[in-house]
Amino acid sequence: MKRERMIEWLEQGSIALPKLLVNNYSRLGLNESEFMLLVHVHLSIESGNPFPTPEEISNKMSITEYDCMDILRKLIQRGFLKIEINEHSEMIGEKYTLQPLWERILLLFQQDEQHDLKMQSKHMEANLYILFEQEFGRPLSPIEIETLSIWVDQDHHDPILIKAALKEAVLSGKMNFRYIDRILFDWKKKGIKSTQEAKLQGQRVRQNNTKTSRSAQVDVEKSVNHWSNQE
Template sequence: MIEWYEQGSVAIPRQLLNNYTRLGLSESELILILHVHSYIESGISFPTPDEIASKMTISVDKCIEILRKLMQKGFLSIEDRDIAGVRGERYSLRPLWEKMMMLFFQDTKEENQLERRTLESKLYSIFEQEFGRPLSPIEIETLSIWLDQENHEPIIIKAALKEAVLSGKMNFRYIDRILFDWKKNGVKSVEDANRHGERIRQNQFKGIHK
């Protein structure tokens, strides 16, 4: 087997490769981080600037400068370690992973907000389609209050509309009662709403057959 292949490989997070510029990293900083990551994975937790620079096309002084910048920018830290009573230091990439996690949550939040705004813009036409007519000014204001003042999620409002359609009670007052009941009972998702509705129907069925 080829010797270089036997040396193994280094796991590089795809999120890091795709988003290093958004994190504020340059190419040289990224490559240096990958070398530090490789050293740590191979059991060398505190490689010297000489060792790192030997893997790159930069001088030792430039390597030291980049290491200092990475620590100043909060991507790399030096931690104390104690192994069998022997004290030493090691590099930690935890600050970088934490920044990547924050970026992931930020992207997820932005996606959710975009999805919410998209559904908000469609809600009015969804209601008009189900009611078979344009909404009145009072109904438009009520829908706006549900979204802006009572902070109901658009998907929950849509689910309440569906519940009203199934019940044959197509009016805003009934939908408002559904939303009030769901909020009181901690309904926060369509799945919660379905389970809550099933419980109500079961209780009604039991009441009829007593």
């Protein structure tokens, strides 16, 4: 057999497995025999045989038919494999489905993703403590530390927006947690989710405050002039 023909022959019937399954089957609680048995069930289904017998599976593995039956039974009991009625065949029969396995892999992926997000959030929260202490020029009090945690864990404010709110407090000259909390509440109420939107809103607030301050100053000056003229 020529080398090219042999490679072509080897590539025929290749099976695709989720990378998450290959890399994490032990985390799912599967040993090597259970993993390979599921692989052969998957391959059999892909090849048009949705309900391979224990004998057919064991002939492709280094385990006995009895061991194969035992592993299949345990995999079904543990929720990795399921038997369903095959309604698409000419004669009503049974078939294996690996849907429970795929659902477990998806759950594992979601758990890993949530863990990564949680660790990322904790890292950003720690950076927030450092940033606030630098801007305040002192260590945060226990109440202030708790407030920061509430903003992140309970109110679910984006740490990036918390930093933006701190910046607005610095620009406004109002360095206190109550003012920053009001900023965050206002942004959440207005649906502000990006730093650009927060920056524009901050500019509008400062401009309005400046106009209000100027108006108040004009009123004071008018009042002073009025009383001066009466004298």
